[in-house]
Amino acid sequence: MPLTTLALTAELPELGESLAWSQLEAWAVAMREELPAAALAAALEDLQDRLIDQVCGPKWLPVRDLPAPFGCPGCGVMDDFARKGKRTRLRRFDTAAGIVQIRLANVGCRSCGRVFAPLLLMLDLSGKRRTDRLMIELAELASQMSFARAGAVAASFGVPGSAGRAHSAVADLAPLLDGVGRPEVPGAPTGADVVILDGTGMRAGRRRLGVDCNLALGLTSRGGPRRRRSAGTVLLGLTLQQPWSAMAAQLRALDAPAVVVVDGEIAITTLAETVWPDVPIQRCWWHLPRALRWALYADKAPHPWSNAKRTELVALLRRVAREHLTHGQALAAYDAFTATITAEGHHAAGEVLTGAREQVFTCLRPVLRARLAHLGGPELGSGVLERVMRELNARTDIGGSRWSVDGLRDLITVQLARMTNHPAWTTLRQSLRPPNAIAFNITTAKFNAG
Numbered sequence: 266m267p268l269t270t271l272a273l274t275a276e277l278p279e280l281g282e283s284l285a286w287s288q289l290e291a292w293a294v295a296m297r298e299e300l301p302a303a304a305l306a307a308a309l310e311d312l313q314d315r316l317i318d319q320v321c322g323p324k325w326l327p328v329r330d331l332p333a334p335f336g337c338p339g340c341g342v343m344d345d346f347a348r349k350g351k352r353t354r355l356r357r358f359d360t361a362a363g364i365v366q367i368r369l370a371n372v373g374c375r376s377c378g379r380v381f382a383p384l385l386l387m388l389d390l391s392g393k394r395r396t397d398r399l400m401i402e403l404a405e406l407a408s409q410m411s412f413a414r415a416g417a418v419a420a421s422f423g424v425p426g427s428a429g430r431a432h433s434a435v436a437d438l439a440p441l442l443d444g445v446g447r448p449e450v451p452g453a454p455t456g457a458d459v460v461i462l463d464g465t466g467m468r469a470g471r472r473r474l475g476v477d478c479n480l481a482l483g484l485t486s487r488g489g490p491r492r493r494r495s496a497g498t499v500l501l502g503l504t505l506q507q508p509w510s511a512m513a514a515q516l517r518a519l520d521a522p523a524v525v526v527v528d529g530e531i532a533i534t535t536l537a538e539t540v541w542p543d544v545p546i547q548r549c550w551w552h553l554p555r556a557l558r559w560a561l562y563a564d565k566a567p568h569p570w571s572n573a574k575r576t577e578l579v580a581l582l583r584r585v586a587r588e589h590l591t592h593g594q595a596l597a598a599y600d601a602f603t604a605t606i607t608a609e610g611h612h613a614a615g616e617v618l619t620g621a622r623e624q625v626f627t628c629l630r631p632v633l634r635a636r637l638a639h640l641g642g643p644e645l646g647s648g649v650l651e652r653v654m655r656e657l658n659a660r661t662d663i664g665g666s667r668w669s670v671d672g673l674r675d676l677i678t679v680q681l682a683r684m685t686n687h688p689a690w691t692t693l694r695q696s697l698r699p700p701n702a703i704a705f706n707i708t709t710a711k712f713n714a715g
């Protein structure tokens with residue numbers, strides 16, 4: 266394979282002549298920002314020169330009828346091209362390695378007269394100002410921090426980034442994540458043993474209360490050593506600014522789960538019962554203590570006592586899981602706990618607990634317990650749900666800004682695809698971020714033989 270060699274020169278002061286280490290380090294950091302793009306530009310021009318020689322013959326000795334590895338965009342013929350010189354203006358690409366600027370060489374088709382730059386054609390870069398890899402890198406950052414911060418972080422590594430670029434990267438990437446929340450798309454997850462339905466409010470649109478973001482997350486078992494098996498999360502459904510009933514179509518396309526986890530909201534339970542009438546319903550262990558705390562607030566119970574009761578309920582649920590209590594034992598403990606609330610006359614809190622009673626230990630019923638054993642216990646993803654909701658809210662709350670519904674949908678799509686390793690996301694990442702297969706050496710040969 267032909268070698269491309271790049272030379273690097275630097276004017277280094279002598280040691281001792283006011284040369285501080287920090288200056289050397291600053292030089293190296295400046296190179297980190299500029300070197301990759303410069304190397305890429307030089308390599309591209311090298312490849313381009315070789316291509317033109319191959320297709321048109323040597324510069325001063327044109328050869329007719331040579332075959333080309335590309336077709337004319339005008340008429341499609343694949344031979345007999347003539348040199349048409351280089352463009353005067355540099356062509357700029359924003360890439361994940363920095364801003365690349367190259368002088369494009371043109372060829373002319375002797376058959377139809379069309380003049381074009383074959384390099385762009387062969388690299389599938391025609392019409393592109395920003396590479397797809399840069400898009401995914403910026404969007405990935407922007408799904409974890411504000412657009413401004415994502416742009417700044419990228420820029421600090423010499424990658425063309427700004428708030429506006431990060432924003433448009435998310436908007437461009439989201440539609441490519443085909444199948445996120447759409448199980449009917451080939452390759453999208455088709456179901457999970459446990460489906461969790463949960464919603465959160467987000468500041469978007471014109472309404473003062475914002476919009477509802479409703480999610481269906483699935484828990485599947487993921488490999489790993491025995492006893493340390495962890496659950497994987499998949500995104501199965503997503504709606505924004507729509508009632509829960511709007512998710513029915515997405516859920517119907519899925520295989521029925523072993524259990525569906527709900528937070529107690531009536532619309533969610535209704536949806537679950539409508540779509541999967543035979544699937545048992547489990548009350549979410551993360552939401553229940555929170556709902557209890559709110560109800561105690563409504564009951565005007567003393568705050569320290571209310572907080573202690575919430576903690577007690579969390580501990581009770583953990584103990585049920587840790588000590589492998591039977592369904593009967595767990596319910597007995599739960600009833601004893603409920604009695605301590607109702608004894609104080611807290612009506613709303615008592616209703617929350619009795620209302621949830623029938624569903625709170627569904628997962629402990631022997632058949633279901635056996636079916637879900639491979640997920641590592643009856644916690645049923647309450648930890649996963651908590652993490653997903655926290656991260657979602659943390660990202661969408663940044664700056665207290667109000668989102669457009671479309672902008673929010675794009676961001677949430679990218680964020681959830683990343684967090685749950687959605688197949689659409691993984692595939693895109695693999696194709697846009699392949700491992701490097703081009704060998705290179707950084708030699709220490711000295712060229713300044715003088």
Ligand SMILES: [Zn+2]
Pocket residue numbers: 337338339340341342374375376377378379
């Ligand atoms: Zn042509």
